[in-house]
Amino acid sequence: MNSLITRTPFQPLTPFLCWIGSHTFLLRSLDPSSDLDLVHSWACMPHAREFWGMSLHPKAFQAWYNMVLRGPGAHAYLGLLEGRPVCQLEVYDPRGLEIGMKYPVMAGDLGIHLLMGPDRRILPGLSGKVLRSVLEFLFSFPGVRRIIAEPDSRNRAAHLVARQAGFRYWDTVSLKDKEARLYGCSRTEFFPNSTPEGN
Numbered sequence: 001m002n003s004l005i006t007r008t009p010f011q012p013l014t015p016f017l018c019w020i021g022s023h024t025f026l027l028r029s030l031d032p033s034s035d036l037d038l039v040h041s042w043a044c045m046p047h048a049r050e051f052w053g054m055s056l057h058p059k060a061f062q063a064w065y066n067m068v069l070r071g072p073g074a075h076a077y078l079g080l081l082e083g084r085p086v087c088q089l090e091v092y093d094p095r096g097l098e099i100g101m102k103y104p105v106m107a108g109d110l111g112i113h114l115l116m117g118p119d120r121r122i123l124p125g126l127s128g129k130v131l132r133s134v135l136e137f138l139f140s141f142p143g144v145r146r147i148i149a150e151p152d153s154r155n156r157a158a159h160l161v162a163r164q165a166g167f168r169y170w171d172t173v174s175l176k177d178k179e180a181r182l183y184g185c186s187r188t189e190f191f192p193n194s195t196p197e198g199n
Contacts, residue, residue: 016137020129023082030076039088088115102173108145131165150180
């Protein structure tokens with residue numbers, strides 16, 4: 001996956017564009033005023049509701065989402081494949097959150113939540129390819145050293161996709177709303193042939 005936009009400073013509002021095979025994949029900041037209805041419809045689908053617990057009324061969902069985005073280092077993105085929305089990404093700083101008390105947090109750690117849309121038949125293996133692109137995007141920020149994910153322990157599909165994308169299983173942890181498997185991926189694991197200074 002070759003980046004079409006070179007990124008050096010931490011600029012979370014700057015769009016990220018790369019290739020997934022012969023398709024363009026764009027991550028841009030989520031616009032709550034125009035994107036939340038779509039994300040809410042995804043979150044209420046059976047495959048998401050079982051593990052995310054998001055069956056809220058749209059207004060309640062918007063209030064919850066705004067609260068999430070006020071969290072430490074939080075930002076949300078919409079992912080588009082050839083201009084078609086396919087995923088939603090939340091990024092957060094684990095320090096000061098419950099997950100940050102479940103493992104030894106290090107400087108440069110960043111957490112993610114990835115919600116895929118319903119139609120993944122557009123491209124075989126889309127979830128894994130999107131997650132690889134997300135890692136490429138986040139590691140384009142020099143300050144990001146490790147990325148963590150904590151899917152529900154029952155979500156076998158998420159575990160498989162995480163491992164395929166380059167995450168390693170670290171631990172099983174109990175959170176207030178779920179039992180989760182904690183995964184991590186470091187910059188050096190994602191770019192094994194890079195120099196210590198970066199990629």
